[in-house]
Amino acid sequence: MRMTLRTLRALIASALLLCGLPALAVEVTWSDTVTVDAQNAGWGRLARLPDGRWLAVTTHYPGRDTTTLQLSVSNDNARTWKPLSRVSEPHRKLDNGELFVLPDGRVLLGMRSLIDGKSYRLNVYASEDQGRSWSFLSTITRNETPAGRKDRGVWEPVFTLLDDGTLSVVYADETRADEQPSYNQVVSQQLSKDGGRTWSPAATIAHQPGGGLLRPGMPVMTHRPGGGYLMVLETCGEDPQCPVSYKTSPDGRTWAEGLGTPLADQRCGPHVMATSSGTLFVTSCYNEVSWSQDKGTTWHTVTPPAWPLGFKHSWPAVVEFGPGQIGVINVVDGTVKIRFGTYRTP
Known part of the structure; x- marks a missing residue:
């Protein structure tokens, strides 16, 4: 049986942990910064289009x-934008724009x-021409009777395509x-079998046991x-x-009860991404970046961070731009910027 490089790395990391030794470090070097939107902008998210x-x-x-x-x-x-x-x-x-191809x-x-x-609504628009024009597609969920309350909304939808072709959306939900x-x-989840045109009823996948x-x-x-x-929250x-x-979750639908396992050095508004090499990266409004090479079982903090801002509601996201290339998109002083970095796995 041929052993892939990813499998070999995983075996080495597992052996080191079993021996009580630290896993080999992922090294990240941060470099240039670009501006995506400078016009009193916030909340940046990215997607690679089919044409590259x-x-x-x-x-x-x-x-x-x-x-x-x-x-x-x-x-x-992603170096220049128009x-x-x-x-x-x-x-x-x-707000809370989320792109998915x-x-x-x-x-x-x-x-x-x-x-x-x-x-309060979570709406979906679709583009057939790679973002030049948009048409309304569906409403995932809504609350039209909040009785004047500003804390009965639905927020921050994020899409994932499951292995069987089902489209998942997870979001924050105050309607219970x-x-x-x-x-x-x-945290609620809904599923679509037709590319986002219709949605299943909501399932609660993270909550305080017993309410509160x-x-x-x-x-x-x-x-x-x-x-x-893997889901961060x-x-x-x-x-x-x-x-x-x-x-x-083994299938993207079945989740254990409770609020999950704490993740050190991350606070508020987390974002997670798996690279093509198998490394997981997480960031958040704590403006640190963490990595994992054992499927998210253990996490390590990158030094220095991409954005040395400390705790700030800047809503960052981490993105892979190519082999060994990542970037962190962030809101900095009313502009949306990306800081690029290269990472090296042992």
């Missing part, structure tokens, strides 16, 4: 009762859309707060190297910096 270009979504804040999503495109592996299109809904605040090349744009205290027992916030004031949320899923899935309520934990 990169698409970015950011949030714009024109004022009053509307916020919009700006789409920008890069032809040179505006491409925009999505807006009259008198509604759009389906196997057939269609691009999905998920978002939260709200009127404060009146209407009026139940008995009451769950201040939970804890607020698990801001979930992000990725494929776990070697099979299965924050839990607010007791600690204002919202500790981060992770959960694993």
Whole structure:
């Protein structure tokens, strides 16, 4: 049987851990920084288009009762950017833009859309021309009767394509707060068999056992190297910096009870990504970067971080741009930027 390089690395790391020795380190060297959107922008997320270009979504804040999503495109592996299109809904605040490219090349744009205290929706738009134009596709879930409450919303949708072709979306969900027992916030998941046109009923996949004031949320899923899935989430309520934990699933649908395993050096708004080489990277509003080479069982902190900002609601995300190349997209002083880095595995 031929042994792959990834398998060999995993065996070496496992042997070192069994011997009580630390796993060999992943080294990251941070380099250049580019600006994606400088126009009073926030919340940046990226996706690689079928033709190899990169698409970015950011949030714009024109004022009053509307916020919009700006789409920008890069032809040179994310080094320079230009505006491409925009999505807006009259008198509604759009944010938490999430891009996903389906196997057939269609691009999905998920978002939260709200009127404060009146209407909360997670909407999906689709593009058949790689982001130049968008059409409404579906509403994943909604709350149209929040009774004036600003804490009965749905937030931060993130897509993952499961191994059987099912499209998953996970999100923060406040709509169970009026139940008995009451769950201040939970992580919910819905599934689509038709590329996001229709969605299954919501399933709760992370909650405070027995109910209470804890607020698990801001979930992000990725494929776990070697099979299965890993999800990171924050839990607010007791600690204002919202500790981060992770959960694993064999199939992306079946999740253990509870809030998961704590992840050190990460706080608030986590984001996780698995590289093509099998290394997992996590970042968060603590603005540290962590890596794992054993499918997320153990984590180590990169020194120095990509963005030495300390704890700040900058909503970073980590992205792979090529073999051995990653970047962290972040909100810095009202602009959305990327800092690139190269990583080397032992």
